[in-house]
Amino acid sequence: MNSHNTFYLFAGMFFCLLMACSSGQEEATEQAAVVNTEFRSIPLSLNAPDTKLADLIESVEIVKLEETSESLLSFINAVHEVGDSYVFSSEDGIYTFSNEGEYVEKFSRFGEGPEEHDNIEDLWMEGDTAVIHDTKRYIKRYLLDGTFISAEKLENNADHIMPFEDGYLMDMGFRPVNDTLKFGLVKADKNGVFEQGYLPFDKFPGFSIKTSTPTVQTVGGMVLIQKTLSDSVYLYADGQVKPLIHYDFGDDWLLSDTELSGNFFTEVQQSEKTWMIMGELGPQLTVLNAQVGMGSSPRFLMDRSNGKTIKIDVQIDPEEKFSFAICKWRGPKEAILSLESLQVAPLIDQLDESQYNFRGGTTLEEIESSENRALLVVKWKDSAEW
Numbered sequence: 001m002n003s004h005n006t007f008y009l010f011a012g013m014f015f016c017l018l019m020a021c022s023s024g025q026e027e028a029t030e031q032a033a034v035v036n037t038e039f040r041s042i043p044l045s046l047n048a049p050d051t052k053l054a055d056l057i058e059s060v061e062i063v064k065l066e067e068t069s070e071s072l073l074s075f076i077n078a079v080h081e082v083g084d085s086y087v088f089s090s091e092d093g094i095y096t097f098s099n100e101g102e103y104v105e106k107f108s109r110f111g112e113g114p115e116e117h118d119n120i121e122d123l124w125m126e127g128d129t130a131v132i133h134d135t136k137r138y139i140k141r142y143l144l145d146g147t148f149i150s151a152e153k154l155e156n157n158a159d160h161i162m163p164f165e166d167g168y169l170m171d172m173g174f175r176p177v178n179d180t181l182k183f184g185l186v187k188a189d190k191n192g193v194f195e196q197g198y199l200p201f202d203k204f205p206g207f208s209i210k211t212s213t214p215t216v217q218t219v220g221g222m223v224l225i226q227k228t229l230s231d232s233v234y235l236y237a238d239g240q241v242k243p244l245i246h247y248d249f250g251d252d253w254l255l256s257d258t259e260l261s262g263n264f265f266t267e268v269q270q271s272e273k274t275w276m277i278m279g280e281l282g283p284q285l286t287v288l289n290a291q292v293g294m295g296s297s298p299r300f301l302m303d304r305s306n307g308k309t310i311k312i313d314v315q316i317d318p319e320e321k322f323s324f325a326i327c328k329w330r331g332p333k334e335a336i337l338s339l340e341s342l343q344v345a346p347l348i349d350q351l352d353e354s355q356y357n358f359r360g361g362t363t364l365e366e367i368e369s370s371e372n373r374a375l376l377v378v379k380w381k382d383s384a385e386w
Contacts, residue, residue: 041246050313054350063375064362071103078123079327100360107146115148154192173208198241205260220283282329303383
């Protein structure tokens with residue numbers, strides 16, 4: 001059996017991806033896609049001028065997530081809107097808050113027992129049922145009060161998966177399929193048994209990299225795949241996989257002339273080139289996170305309908321950056337973000353008072369008194385105004 005090391009990208013080390021709350025499954029609040037399925041190569045420059053985050057925002061509604069002894073959040077991941085509630089995972093369980101930020105309930109079923117789960121790789125909702133894909137290859141279902149429903153063990157382990165037809169699409173990273181097969185993407189039945197492989201590769205590099213950002217997901221009615229260590233996004237349709245987007249960093253892309261091997265991270269440390277790109281994909285807009293060497297991590301806002309891209313200035317002051325993360329796209333230009341509570345004031349200070357409001361009667365003072373991250377419902381400006 002092939003063995004390899006798995007590297008996890010943690011907040012503060014690279015993109016703050018641990019707090020990147022991207023939802024892997026499309027829900028009713030998301031509007032129809034406004035982009036087509038034609039391939040597009042989009043040029044990107046590390047030296048592009050920066051535009052302040054606030055200058056890209058049309059309006060924002062700020063939600064305080066109630067802080068109690070039961071609702072201390074280390075991070076927010078995989079946000080879903082269920083009725084008038086937000087459901088998401090954090091370090092110690094699955095939380096439910098009202099859409100005005102009031103704490104409702106949580107459940108924590110971490111453990112080794114048959115009704116417990118390991119670390120959460122993916123979370124999606126089936127009605128009011130939370131479905132967890134964990135690191136031990138299990139799919140487990142629970143009611144939101146923690147009542148156990150069912151468990152299935154998959155044949156193959158995967159970085160991320162999404163339900164598809166009567167089975168799953170599975171991002172295998174650089175993991176072997178059935179011990180020997182080399183496919184980056186697999187279509188599997190409901191038990192995770194291999195049916196079809198896509199995105200073949202030549203050899204196992206001896207490592208894989210995992211992020212909390214879903215790498216296979218439904219976006220605007222399209223099934224998209226964004227592999228780690230790749231500068232492309234792929235479209236799955238009609239049993240075929242084809243390139244949809246190429247992030248063109250030109251000579252600043254490290255993997256054009258670097259082999260994926262055990263020496264890869266030595267080359268990364270010595271490089272000032274981009275080697276990792278993860279997009280928080282929406283039906284029209286995308287927030288792109290790039291990693292340059294072991295240092296800077298520039299962020300871009302991209303309109304995929306016309307290819308227009310702008311580099312985001314996330315600097316608050318010389319020592320601090322906005323740590324915002326897309327939790328969920330609600331439409332072509334509307335998204336739910338999370339932001340550290342003490343960073344709300346620096347953001348709205350750069351906005352006109354008509355551009356922001358506080359939901360549920362909360363105040364800036366109440367938000368700043370909480371250690372929980374705030375949720376922001378943001379409408380981005382049209383790309384013609386960038």
